Amino acid sequence: MNNDSKYNDKEYMNIVSDIIEHSEFEKTKEIVHHGLNRFDHCLRVSYYSYKVSKLLKLDYKESARAGLLHDFFFVNNNDVDASTRIDVLINHPKYALNNAKRYFDLSLKEENIISSHMFPVSLKVPRYMESWIVDIVDNVVAIFESFYAVRKHIGIAVNFLLVVVLNYWR
Secondary structure (H helix, E strand, O other): OOHHHHHHOHHHHHHHHHHHOOHHHHHHHHOEEOOEEHHHHHHHHHHHHHHHHHHOOOOHHHHHHHHHHOOOOOOOHHHOOHHHHHHHHHHHHHHHHHHHHHHOOOOHHHHHHHHOOOOOOOOOOOOOHHHHHHHHHHHHHHHHHHHHHHHHHHHHHHHHHHHHHHHHOO
C-alpha cells in the first residue's frame, strides 16, 4: 500500500483525523516499533482494519478508530530489559486503553478492540468481529514490519561487507 493512499481516502481521514492530529498521539512517531515507528504501525493496522471491516459490512468506523489507538502507549521496547519487555507485551493493551480513554471518547466496542488486540497473549477475548479483525490485522502488519526491519539490517550489513571487500581488493 502506498503511504499516501490512506491519506487520500477522505472517508477514512474524516473518521480518524482527530486522533492522527492529536498532540499526544503524534508522540508515537518517536517510538520505535517493529523496526519502524508506532505511529505508522497504528496507521497501517487502522487503515487495513477499516478496509476489511467495510468490505465485510461491519462497523468500519469503530475498527478504524480503535485500530489506530490499539498501541497508544509510550514505552519504547528498545529502552527496557527483557523481563520488562515481556510485561509490556502482555499488558500494553491496558496501557493503550487507559491512554485512549484519557484523550478520546470510546464506545464499549472500541474498548474491547483495544483491550483484546493481543489475544491470546493477553487473555482478553475479543467480543466483536471488529475486535477479531484488528487482532488479526495487527498480527499480519507486525510480521511484515518485522521482515522489513530485518531486511533493512541485512541490507546495511551487505553494503558494509561490499565496501570492505571492494576496499580490500584495491
